[in-house]
Amino acid sequence: MSEYLIEIENLNFSYPSGPVVFKNASLKLQKGKKVGLIGPNGSGKSTLLYIIMGLIKPESGEIKIFGKARQTEKDFYEVRRRIGLLFQDSDDQLFSPTVLEDVAFGPLNLGKKPEEAKKIAVEVLDRLGLSGYKLKVPYRLSGGEKKLCALATVLAMEPEYFLFDEPTAELDEEHRARFASILKTFSSYLIVSHDRELIKSLTDQWFYVADGKIRHVEAIESLKI
């Protein structure tokens, strides 16, 4: 049993329009670590998250997640059930008529019965302090509320690992603090962010993405995030 949750080797990927994003890049992520992924805009950080979730297929490379090689769409079904991805834009993540249904969407897809899915959704919303939001319509919420509801939708699937794509980008100070305090209760995740303070306070292992490569970094003070 490999100690690594996610292993990527010899990753090659370019956008259809041309620019090379990854050239023989590699990355190994362990369970129980809080990882920060940093790098300049356009370096491919979000793309890497999508590759891990199988939303984008690389040109070449070995991807092993939970000890199994992942290549076809079917291989990634298990990945999506066990790893949660929080998108940068909450509007993309909240697509159901009410918050409750959005949060229940994940459990329903996992095979839970409607009653059970509803119970899980209510529990997760209560845990995040969003009890009053069950019947609210997602597109009428504020940025911070949307982000927390989006987090609830991911939490409801009880994933083993989390991927956060610029989680505090749309948040004001109050919601940023709230988000950070929720994150403190998680044990393993990967955060992509430009927020220096967030990275410093919530992560203890860092990777720098630039020029097609993913490099492990010892001290982030030296780098420009």
Place this chain on the structure above:
Amino acid sequence: MNYFEDFSEGNSFLHRADPRVKILLTVLYTCIISVQNNLTISLLGIFLPFCLLFFTRIRFKSILKRFLIVYIFVGILWIVLPLSGKGDPIFYIGPVKIFKEGLEKALLITVKFSAILFFIVGFISTTTVTNLFHALSHLKFPPKLSHLALLTYRYIHVLFMEFGKLKNAIIVRGFKPRTNLHTYRTYAYLVGMLLVRSYNRAERVYRAMLCRGFEGKFYLLDHFYLKKSDIVLAISVSSYILFIIFFGFKYPVSF
């Protein structure tokens, strides 16, 4: 942020009635009224929904505004239909011949149209779009179509806001619409950009669904429960329909 006037928020007994019952009654009522040639039945057909509308406490001013737009079409019928018919014209407006048959037809259509319109406003407008499509799915309407419709509804609002953003962008750069190539080209760019953004948004939402385990199958979260008042409503409306059909056959009205 409510761009679309919503009558579905309210607390009357029609608002609270089970959407499945409301849909079935609407289909029944619409089918029966639309095949009527009997004026009595049609007139009585307006009476019930008209009364029910008072109970829904809908803001009449806003409804009237919408009705006005729709009745323009009916108005056109009144101009066109009386000009044709069998036999001799019953009177003349200057050189124009007006026929009884045409007038009858116009009146019948107006009455039937109003009956169905009021009924739909009372029963369908008092239901939220989400409940409407959920109810349809429960009534064996394909869930895929319902979900498509709901997603469309949800993202129309998002697109509306995107359009607003694009419009602001051109306004703050001093754009003033005129009849020139620059204006047309700008509008074309706006529409094109909206299409591109919609496509991108759709792809991102699809990815979000995939990430939450979506594998092609749509599930429903059950939440409709038939109450006694719903059964009472169904029986009352059905009885009324039977009554007016019987009454209409016994006492048909004609000019």
